Amino acid sequence: MSEPHIETPEELDRSDARPVDEPAPTGGSSPSSSATGDPDLLLEVDHVTLRFGGVVALNDVSFSLRRGEIFGLIGPNGAGKTTCFNAMTGVYQPTSGAIRFQGESLVGKKKHEITRGGIARTFQNVRLFPEMTALENVMVGADAHHKTSVLSALFRLPRFWREEKSGRERSMELLRFVGIAHRAGDVSRNLSYGEQRRLEIARALATDPTLLCLDEPAAGFNPAEKVDLLALIRRIRDTGVTVLLIEHDMRLVMGVTDRIVVLEFGKKIAEGTPAEVRDNPAVIAAYLGVPTDAA
């Protein structure tokens, strides 16, 4: 099985060396102007608007993710962060605009196709399969790229044994990676909250993603757990997976992300490095409720 997401530094260098039509966009540049042939460009959210009846959940939002970065999507409650996530993973279809992943449009694709295409996610409210063991939960993720179907399973054909074995080994490896291997045989409902959050990350990683989207992974965590989570997110990035992080906790976001987009009322109000965003008056106003002119 190919593992496209584990890119060695050499490979990354090579992709950098590939000739491009236009220079790679620098931080903060408009994504619509960037070339689709840019190998560094992983995901483009291009003027996306999403309406639910009269409610405009996303209003002309544009940003882009580059390979290998940790990207933060932040904003106050109800700013449209999760909606944006859902549009990217196929749960909602944008009313207008385009979302492109590795140059391919995601609009109209089915959820499982998007997952197999390389975007994995976790949920704001943990959504594991509660009656399955931790290992089985991860194996469902690993199954995304398996081909065992009814006939191979029924007659125990070689493909079944091969995929079951490799899937199980990979899943155990991921459970070890997130640090809950000792709970592999336990029903996931019986895991602690923190373990469940980690299990969700392992399950998402099992689908072999190029892009991992974490929806408020630190919600409900104590400071020590947050530190562990930060380390885990960095380790995930170090394996070559690009990470998109939705988070409330500003300190966590500032500590780990390379670039940040700030949403408020469905609109993008700022984009840049953590330091740039932190000093942006509009962001301060959005978070503290201070009028812009007073900031």
Place this chain on the structure above:
Amino acid sequence: MSDTAVAPPKAKQNFRGNGGVRGWFGRQPTWVRAIVTLVALGLAILLPYAGDVPLIGPQIVTQGIDWPSSLFNMSYYVLLALGLNVVVGYAGLLDLGYVGFFAIGAYGTALLTSRDSLLYAHSGWSWLAAAPVALAITMAAGLILGWPTLRLRGDYLAIVTLGFAEIIRIVATSTPNFLRGDRGFTNIPHPPGQGADGKPIFGVTDATPYFWLGLAVIVVVILGVRNLDRSRVGRSWLAIREDEEAAEIMGVRTTRFKLWAFAIGAFIGGLGGVLFAGEQGFINSQTFVLQFSILVLAGVVMGGSGNMAGAILGGALISYIPDRLRGISDPFFHTDLYEYRFAIFGVVIIVIMVLRPQGLIPSRRRAMELKDREKEVAPL
């Protein structure tokens, strides 16, 4: 299902497979489990002679219907329960028209074999030749019904499947030449084979061979379903049942696997129908009433949805209880208790649901696998 979430702590402990017969069974080494399974199978094969066991035997065997026939009835009910368990218990799709597939299996066999069939001039096949074709038709029917309807959820799917079974029955009732309504099909051939004395193995006087045939089919079905359950297919079904949207976002092709569950359920239901037609030699539209679907569903839920042992027990009980009531008269009006079967049955179901809301043998699939996994994980 979801009601396990509110199960009291005691039930949770059971869930881990510590107590009870199944907990014990799960802890045994493979060879002990193999022996226990073989002994159970051996006892099942000897069931037709249960009446010869002193003291207990006469209490078990039915009176108003000969015991081997009653056993055969149980065998096809068990098959249906196993098939419906795949659809309802594993994939979590509520199918209220399961009898439709049973009917298609039986009618398929009848159309291809019976002298009364319009096709007789062209086909007039033996039972064995007709069986695979009838099964293929049943499976195709499952796919045709499933393709447009599996996008529906919950109640809507239940209504559509209910309608499907009724359509089959009404078509059968109202096509006097094709499916022959009440007159039905006669002279459906029995399964092939001759004994040493030249008499056919599958005759009309003794139902014992039919029971053994049914038992053999059940064993094959159990092995097949078990293989599916413990694979990517079973995991996908369970994931769909627990959280369909999350499953799809994790890359599970939900429509495809739901369709498979439907087709496999249809196939097993069709098997029941083919066996039924072969034993009875006669079928008509009266056989395939709605009650039948509800009864099988009640059996699955009563036994323990999502668990094969539960489905087998439930399926056997829904057939055995009414049969056992035959030939016993009540002390007041001296009518056959069989006439009260649904009333008695209702009471039994209520009692079981009050005492064991998750079924007689609730799904503890996890508990056994847990043991296997613990072994694998331990060295780490």
